[in-house]
Amino acid sequence: MLNPRPAVLRIKEYHPPLGGRVGMRLDFNENTSGPSPRVRERLALMTPDDLARYPEREPTEHCLARFLKLGVEQVLLTNGVDEAIHLLCQAYVDPDDEVLIPVPTFSMYEIYAGAAGATTVTVQSDASLRFPADKVLQAITPRTRLIAIASPNNPTGACASEEELLKIAAAAPQAALLVDEAYYDFCGHTMLGQIGRVDNLFVARSTQGRNYQGLGFTTGEERRTMCTGQNTATNFNRTNGARIATVNAGFTIQNLTADNFAFNLKQNITHRNFINIAIKR
Numbered sequence: 001m002l003n004p005r006p007a008v009l010r011i012k013e014y015h016p017p018l019g020g021r022v023g024m025r026l027d028f029n030e031n032t033s034g035p036s037p038r039v040r041e042r043l044a045l046m047t048p049d050d051l052a053r054y055p056e057r058e059p060t061e062h063c064l065a066r067f068l069k070l071g072v073e074q075v076l077l078t079n080g081v082d083e084a085i086h087l088l089c090q091a092y093v094d095p096d097d098e099v100l101i102p103v104p105t106f107s108m109y110e111i112y113a114g115a116a117g118a119t120t121v122t123v124q125s126d127a128s129l130r131f132p133a134d135k136v137l138q139a140i141t142p143r144t145r146l147i148a149i150a151s152p153n154n155p156t157g158a159c160a161s162e163e164e165l166l167k168i169a170a171a172a173p174q175a176a177l178l179v180d181e182a183y184y185d186f187c188g189h190t191m192l193g194q195i196g197r198v199d200n201l202f203v204a205r206s207t208q209g210r211n212y213q214g215l216g217f218t219t220g221e222e223r224r225t226m227c228t229g230q231n232t233a234t235n236f237n238r239t240n241g242a243r244i245a246t247v248n249a250g251f252t253i254q255n256l257t258a259d260n261f262a263f264n265l266k267q268n269i270t271h272r273n274f275i276n277i278a279i280k281r
């Protein structure tokens with residue numbers, strides 16, 4: 001009988017409660033106002049041919065690189081941050097390596113680390129739920145190959161400071177440090193400025209349902225890091241051609257610079273404040 005690899009069988013099942021919803025999932029941080037009108041216009045113009053063709057990633061990566069003020073070789077389009085995590089595990093993590101994860105946090109780090117056959121080493125936050133920088137530093141071993149840190153974190157909202165993240169990157173040169181900035185817009189602190197300076201740093205940003213609509217990207221120092229990612233990514237991304245193709249149709253980039261971005265962010269923060277008030281009642 002055909003069975004998946006033992007590492008895959010050991011992964012905890014994840015069933016996001018997405019089916020048949022009417023309301024909003026607060027913990028998914030979905031965009032409360034949908035894509036900008038320009039995105040909708042572009043989508044309406046898409047033809048079956050646009051969706052059928054193998055997508056070209058480079059034009060969008062060039063636009064993104066300009067937007068982020070990075071070199072194009074430092075930017076990798078992914079199908080959401082989820083794929084970026086997957087790719088980092090594929091590229092850097094071998095069975096029996098350690099993946100270090102401060103918890104509680106987003107569940108996909110542990111799932112992809114498990115699928116790679118790695119040992120997950122979790123570092124528990126204390127009751128303050130602040131980012132446990134010292135405990136992360138203490139947990140690094142020569143077997144640590146990936147450290148996954150969401151900043152701001154889901155579900156605690158805790159941010160790691162640049163100083164803490166730089167210390168961690170320096171303490172684990174043998175490991176990829178992923179700083180997942182999916183919620184960057186809520187705090188405004190970013191590690192993007194360190195890309196190209198810190199060899200083992202990757203910064204990921206999201207998209208889906210948040211502010212950029214339909215695109216994820218990871219950045220990292222060029223040759224060794226991003227080239228490995230590029231090679232791995234090509235195969236995975238192709239299967240999701242439609243999504244990348246729509247990105248390449250240019251609408252995402254229009255959205256990046258549109259007023260709609262600021263509008264969405266304001267709306268998300270306003271809604272979050274309503275929720276806070278309602279919870280306190």
Ligand SMILES: Cc1ncc(COP(=O)(O)O)c(C=O)c1O
Nearest residue numbers: 080081082106150154182206208
């Ligand atoms: C911290 C964090 N990173 C990444 C993601 C997933 O991002 P994407 O939809 O771009 O794959 C989530 C989704 O909830 C998240 O909470």
